[in-house]
Amino acid sequence: MDTPPMIGKNIQRLRSSRKLTLNVLSERSGVSKAMLSQIESDKVNPTVATVWKIARGLNVELNDLLDTDDQPKRVFTLNPAGEEAPKLETRENGVSIRILSPLNMVEELEMYLVSFEPHSKLASEPHYPGTQEFLTVVKGAVKVQVGENSAEIRKGDFLVYHCDIEHSITNESNQPAVVHMVVRFTVDKH
Amino acid sequence: MDTPPMIGKNIQRLRSSRKLTLNVLSERSGVSKAMLSQIESDKVNPTVATVWKIARGLNVELNDLLDTDDQPKRVFTLNPAGEEAPKLETRENGVSIRILSPLNMVEELEMYLVSFEPHSKLASEPHYPGTQEFLTVVKGAVKVQVGENSAEIRKGDFLVYHCDIEHSITNESNQPAVVHMVVRFTVDKH
DNA sequence: TGGACATGTTCATTATAGTAAACTTGTTTC
DNA sequence: GAAACAAGTTTACTATAATGAACATGTCCA
Incomplete structure (x- = not known):
């Protein structure tokens, strides 16, 4: 500008x-x-x-x-379930993560579908200050731990938390669980 | 502010x-x-x-x-599936919408869980310019129509589209369907 | 001590942002 | 087709943003 x-x-x-x-x-x-x-x-x-x-x-x-930037193009990005996206999927310790969101928007917002086998855990390092995670439980139940706090959530529950501290998601049950996760990277000023 | x-x-x-x-x-x-x-x-x-x-x-x-905003508080907001949020749920034409995201962040990002009965349709007016919708099919299959374009997506599929034009989601099958929807209102740069 | 300079503030003036009211241009209704 | 209304534009005026010049307040060095 x-x-x-x-x-x-x-x-x-x-x-x-x-x-x-x-x-x-x-x-x-x-x-x-x-x-x-x-x-x-x-x-x-x-x-x-x-x-x-x-x-x-x-x-x-x-x-x-x-903001005087031009509007973005009107796109229609599809990321089908069947299509493997090898670099975008990780699987370890019974947790598999599929990155839903296209790469070009990685900066601002990321979306994952995280599948938990019975008795599996996903632990995460602190993200940048201001980062938030939005969880929706699609299947089963998980326990979310953020610093001192923790919450047990089940299918259909929704949870928001700030994740600039250590946090983890655990499936303590004998059933598989699936979580939809949105991560928003708020750019920190000051 | x-x-x-x-x-x-x-x-x-x-x-x-x-x-x-x-x-x-x-x-x-x-x-x-x-x-x-x-x-x-x-x-x-x-x-x-x-x-x-x-x-x-x-x-x-x-x-x-x-910019004079303070940083957001470090919260832990829960929105359980069982708890009714009457004003936040609408149901008509076989489509019921549950607003997942808390009210205080409605400006930037909204998240819904949308349930479709068999043969139901959700039609939407154009949103603000720059608005995007991110769909993840949680259950069943739906057809998404955005302006001229349309796409059929099934469980696990993920779809992004700009929705400042008329758009609709249709469940044409005999089975119910559930869609996780994220709407982002931020005007996109570049 | 008293210039000489450099920094930020206040003053007097001009340019223009902001307003209320009048005007223009549809569109509807009888 | 004229009256009545509703949406946006232009006009005449007032309030104030923006300017250049004068003023104040240092600090440095002879």
Whole structure:
């Protein structure tokens, strides 16, 4: 980005995708509809506070409005169960991990399907600060240990935890278990 | 963040960590040193363009200056299968949706467990631009339609698609199906 | 001690962000 | 087809962001 961000189109797109009129957004944001109109057509150079109010009215992060990068291509990425992805699958100690998410989005979000044989365990080192894991138990039951805390969860349960400390997932039962895991890498500032 | 961002301290910190004087930063950014002084002490409400110029002078991303968020708490949020979350569950046309993710992170990432009775369909309006959906089929098989494209996926399959256009998931079989769905609202960069 | 310089702040002015109200341009309804 | 409404635009004005110049506050060295 080597020119100040032109945020008009962003706001316009978000507003119309939400089917909001200028009047409604004006009410919700506290910014006059005249100003909204001019900002959307880039006739004006809004203050940070104003853009922030608009972001709030749209229920969006401030940065989403300031972002002028092009939209990503409309893709349709398939990762079929049958197709082996050799480098993406590991199997040890009765735990096998299939990486669901495509490689090009590895930075932000990763998704795994983790299968546990009876009496198996997956132990993980601390990740970067701010990283979160989202577990959904698809089959069976597992025990999750995060630092001091631990929880037993069963099929259909959902669990979120911050995993910048040591953590592990254990299948202590005599039945296999399957867990859907999403890892989000929040980029740490400061 | 429920108040407009106070960016003065951010700029001040970055400037002094770089050992730049107001004069030098003024030259590098093209913003008058008087303005810089007032912005750093939050006496004033700068425009986006001005803050952008400063970010450029500091050789920093715009968002780095606007960011005032604290780090998230280290939590351990549980959402058990048995516990009903009445407002968060909808059921119609043979499709029932359970929202897995806690409410406080709804902005960025949402996770659902969607159950399809035989011959049922979930149709969705376009979401915000940049939004992606990540499907993992937990049980049965479904057909996903996104704009022109469509795909048939079965248990264990994983599918990513951009969903800022109309899209739908259909269970055309005589068996029930369950899909794990992650929706990401973050606008994708590059 | 008192220039000489360098840093950040305040002042007076100009440019423009932001507003309310008037205007324009549809679209619906009788 | 005109009245009534609703959505966005333009206008006239006010509030304030942004500027350059003057001012204040050091610190360094003769």
